[in-house]
Amino acid sequence: MLAHIVPFAVFMALLELPKFFKIENEELPWHTFAPEQWIYPVQTVIVALLLAFFWRRYCFAPIRGCRLASVLAVVGIACWILPSFIYQWLGVAAWPEYRISIPMVVDDAPVWELLGLGTRMEGFDPSFFEEHAFWYWSAVVMRFVRMVIVVALVEEIFWRGFLQRCLADAHKPFSEVPFGSHSWKAYFGTTLAFTIVHAHIDWLACLVYGSLTYWLSVRTKSLFACVCMHGIANLLLGIYTLQTRQWGFW
DSSP, X not given: OHHHHHXXXXXXXXXXXXXXXXXXXXXXXXXXXXXXXXXXXXXXXXXXXXXXXXXXXXXXXXXXXXXXHHHHHHHHHHHHHHHHHXXXXXXXXXXXXXXXXXXXXXXXXXXXXXXTOSOOOOSOOGGGGTTSHHHHHHHHHHHHIIIIIIIHHHHHHHIIIIIHHHHHOTTSOGGGSOTTOOOHHHHHHHHHHHXXXXXXXXXXXXHHHHHHXXXXXXXXXXXXXXXXXXXXXXXXXXXXXXXXXXXXXX
16 A cells, blocks of 8 residues: 555655745746756656655556557547647637636636636746756756656556555455456546646546546556556657647646
């Protein structure tokens, strides 16, 4: 249980650190006003070491479903970025700005963002180091290591390898529940939890992506396939983000 929970818990805890270190003053040293530039690489290394420590506790077999995972990754990421095209196409920025607040979830955001319709320009921006090629590419490479390897492993090990199995049969220890066991409780519980931990602008995309991954897990009975799907999806999203410079996507 610790092997499935601890890496995810540490990852999520470290995700909150930048807000405690950040000071909005660009005259200060970069590590003060842009702490995410060093905290996220540190987060990546720490969580990777935890995954390595617990590695023997994970079962990725059967090793199958990579083709289906690749197709679903493309579909899932297409749905993820589609609202950004719709946002531009419909000119949502000029619409009446109705705002919504949900305590501890949404803080005074445009209601259209709940449909994914919003600007995606603010986020982890490696162009911060663009004048220094070494540091820029170091930041980009670490971001891809984080997205494609660490995030894919830590999230699927927790969501599919632990929580989904817990909810599929609450009367057994999760390790005794076969991977990919289906129940509507497992589907709704895992998919909604996966959605809520993401930014509200991604909720609609998360519901679609989470549903696709759930179906993949039930169809293939393979944690390997789910990790492949997540890794490929994040690779595609990372490439798209670099090309469009819509840093809010990662």
